[in-house]
Amino acid sequence: MSEQVAVSIRRLSKSFDGTEVLRDVDLEVNSGEVVTILGSSGSGKSTLLRCINWLEVPDRGSIHIGGIRIGIDEASGRSMSMRELAKVRARTGMVFQSLNLWPHLSVLHNVTESPIHVLGKSRREAEELAMELLEKVGMAHKKDSYPYTLSGGQKQRVAIARALAMQPQVMLFDEPTSALDPELVGEVLTVIKDLSAEGYTMVIVTHEMDFARAVSDQVVFLDKGIIIERAVPETFFTRPATERVQRFLERQN
């Protein structure tokens, strides 16, 4: 496997209570690439994203993060221990739909918590990196605030800094703006766009079509757990190959 591949998903399948949500999904995300996953609700896009860092355990198939298999120890074929799993997971960063900063920690400590207690960085080193990242998402001035004082958009920007602080090989965004008031969506999308310009590898599940079109290198469309279309955004949005996607795009406008 080439070093250029950040995430490699092979024949991934997953069912919930007998209902198949993902079927034989193959997806490759190259380093520095932004891949957007689109689809109606219930199409399996969030599940696909949550499988990448093993928050959902797939039934079949394999996922490699930067060449390392997640969830299953490749040598023995057994499930990874919690400790081994955490180690591979740390190679991914995730931003959730829910605004889930840790409320007992200040903004700065939300960002330094994992570098210190997972990576074993010194407090000084972790805080330097955290301030750099908070600067990047425009939240440095709030470093000593507690989450309950922040707006939804500010919380989500801190959540992005928190995920970046682990210096992951890929960032996963699970509908990062769906829980926000409409006027706060823009500030979060701007931060994500800036990250893509800086060359971060990202997989994004979103309902924001204009954003997806602007930021993606590759768009994949999931329908009933199957990727039915993958294309560069220009093609996807102007000349969709399937009738299913045409209908989907018409409904968005």
Place this chain on the structure above:
Amino acid sequence: MDANAWSMLLEGAWTTLWISAVSIAIGVTAGLAIALIRLARLPVIEQLLVTYISLARATPLVTLTLFIFLTLPTFGINMDRSVAGIMALTLNTTAFNAEIWRAAFQNFSRDQREAALACGMTPTVCFRRIMLPQMVITSLPGLVNEMSFLIKGSPAIAVIGIVDLTRVTNRISAVTYEPLPPILAAAALYMAIIGCLVWTQRIAERKANRLAM
């Protein structure tokens, strides 16, 4: 009340205080341990713990104290009165604390936990750094409530001859023939002890405000 009566009273207060403090310390920790074990839902152990909790919650403290003090020697276990008293209080309070902690686990935000795991934390680190600090704050009102119940219920251990703050008032009035002053003084001491607890709870409540996202 003369100086001698006061010194007896303070000695009684000390007995109540240290026996309760030891029971609370063990009870809060053991309650947390039981709640943690119950998360794993181990087949036989789960049933045992459930049985223990319902029995301990249903047994009056006096009954439990007598039971421990009178039955254990027949199994060849002889124990000091204080140890028996601590054991009774602990067995009682642990059951209630286990339920308080269990509720804290059940109500803990799944989203926050997932965020911690996604950041590469192991469940152990997540528990120590993310869950426990918040669970302590949210559980404190319930825990403090249970602590004050324990202190107020602690005169039950006088039944096996421990001279606690309540029992000592009898002894004093047996000499002075004036029951009211020692009882009032004892009441004031109980209030002082529980007042300290309520004060710590207030501080925690102020901290808890920021947990409301």
